[in-house]
Amino acid sequence: MQPQGYALVTGASSGIGEEFARQLAARGWSLILVARSQDRLEALRSDLMFAHMGIDVLAVALDLSVPGAPAELFQRTQAANLEVNLLINNAGFGAFGEFASIDRQRQRQMIDLNIAALVESAHLYLQPMMTRKRGGMINIASVAGFMPLPYCAVYAATKAFVVSFSWGLYEEARQHGVQVTVVNPGSTETNFFKVAGKSPFSSRSRMQTSAQVVAESLRAFDRHRPFAITGVSNRSLVRALALVPRKWITLVVGKTMRRAKMSTS
Numbered sequence: 001m002q003p004q005g006y007a008l009v010t011g012a013s014s015g016i017g018e019e020f021a022r023q024l025a026a027r028g029w030s031l032i033l034v035a036r037s038q039d040r041l042e043a044l045r046s047d048l049m050f051a052h053m054g055i056d057v058l059a060v061a062l063d064l065s066v067p068g069a070p071a072e073l074f075q076r077t078q079a080a081n082l083e084v085n086l087l088i089n090n091a092g093f094g095a096f097g098e099f100a101s102i103d104r105q106r107q108r109q110m111i112d113l114n115i116a117a118l119v120e121s122a123h124l125y126l127q128p129m130m131t132r133k134r135g136g137m138i139n140i141a142s143v144a145g146f147m148p149l150p151y152c153a154v155y156a157a158t159k160a161f162v163v164s165f166s167w168g169l170y171e172e173a174r175q176h177g178v179q180v181t182v183v184n185p186g187s188t189e190t191n192f193f194k195v196a197g198k199s200p201f202s203s204r205s206r207m208q209t210s211a212q213v214v215a216e217s218l219r220a221f222d223r224h225r226p227f228a229i230t231g232v233s234n235r236s237l238v239r240a241l242a243l244v245p246r247k248w249i250t251l252v253v254g255k256t257m258r259r260a261k262m263s264t265s
C-alpha cells in the first residue's frame with residue numbers, strides 16, 4: 001500500500017510496534033505512535049523525524065486498556081484532521097503463571113487491552129476507511145492463539161479472539177476496498193517476556209527478531225493476505241498442532257510449563 005495520510009501504531013514504544021514504526025517510516029509513512037511511555041515515544045519520534053525527511057510523526061501517550069481510551073485517541077486524530085489509512089493494532093501483553101494465582105486486575109487489563117481496545121480501535125478507524133474505500137489494518141495475534149495454553153490461558157484466549165475476529169473482518173472490509181491482515185508471530189525478541197514472566201518459550205535461540213516479524217507482516221499485507229504466521233518453524237508448528245487432539249496439547253504444554261516453573265513478573 002502506498003503511503004498516504006497516517007499510519008497509527010499502537011504499542012509503538014518497544015518491540016514489534018517500534019519496528020513497525022521504523023519500517024513504515026522508511027517507506028515514507030507519516031506516523032501516530034501510541035503507548036504509555038511518553039519518553040520512549042518522544043525519543044522514537046525525534047529519531048524518525050531526523051532519519052526520514054518529509055514525514056510527520058506524532059507521539060500520543062495513552063493507556064489503551066482504560067475504557068474510552070481508543071475513543072479519546074480517535075477524537076484527537078479527528079480533531080487534528082489526521083487521515084489514518086493504516087492501523088497497526090499491536091499493543092498487548094501476556095502473563096505466565098497459574099490462572100488462579102495471577103492478579104485478577106492484571107488479567108482484566110490484558111483482556112481490556114488485547115481484545116477490547118483492539119476491537120474498539122478497529123471499529124472507530126475502519127468506518128472512515130470504508131467510506132474512503134482506501135486503507136488497511138494489521139492486527140497482531142500470536143501462534144498462542146492456535147492452542148490452549150495452560151499457565152498462559154487468558155493470553156492465549158485473547159489471541160484466539162483476535163484471529164477469529166480478524167478473519168471475519170477481512171471479508172467485510174474487503175467489500176469496501178479495505179485490507180485486513182492478522183499476523184501471528186511466535187516467540188520474538190522484545191520486552192514481551194520481561195512483562196509476561198519466565199516461560200519455556202522464552203529461549204532466545206529460537207526467537208525471531210522484530211525486524212523479521214515486521215518485514216513478513218508487511219509482505220503479507222502488501223499481498224492482500226488475510227492471514228500470516230511469521231517464521232518457517234512457527235508455520236510448521238501450527239500445521240502440526242492442527243493434527244493433534246487438544247487434550248494432548250494441553251497435557252504436554254502443561255507438563256512443560258510446570259517443569260520450567262514459569263513465574264509472573
Ligand SMILES: NC(=O)c1ccc[n+]([C@@H]2O[C@H](COP(=O)([O-])OP(=O)(O)OC[C@H]3O[C@@H](n4cnc5c(N)ncnc54)[C@H](OP(=O)(O)O)[C@@H]3O)[C@@H](O)[C@H]2O)c1
Nearest residue numbers: 011013014015016035036037064092142187188190191192
Ligand atoms: N514477543 C513475542 O514473543 C510475541 C509473540 C506473539 C505475539 N506477540 C504480540 O506482539 C505484540 C507486541 O508485543 P511485543 O512482543 O513487541 O512486546 P513489548 O516489547 O512488551 O511491546 C508491547 C507494547 O505494547 C505497549 N503497551 C502495553 N500496555 C499498554 C497499554 N495499556 N496501553 C498502550 N500501550 C500498551 C507497550 O508500551 P508501554 O509499556 O509504553 O505502554 C509496548 O509498546 C503484542 O500484542 C504481543 O502479544 C508477541
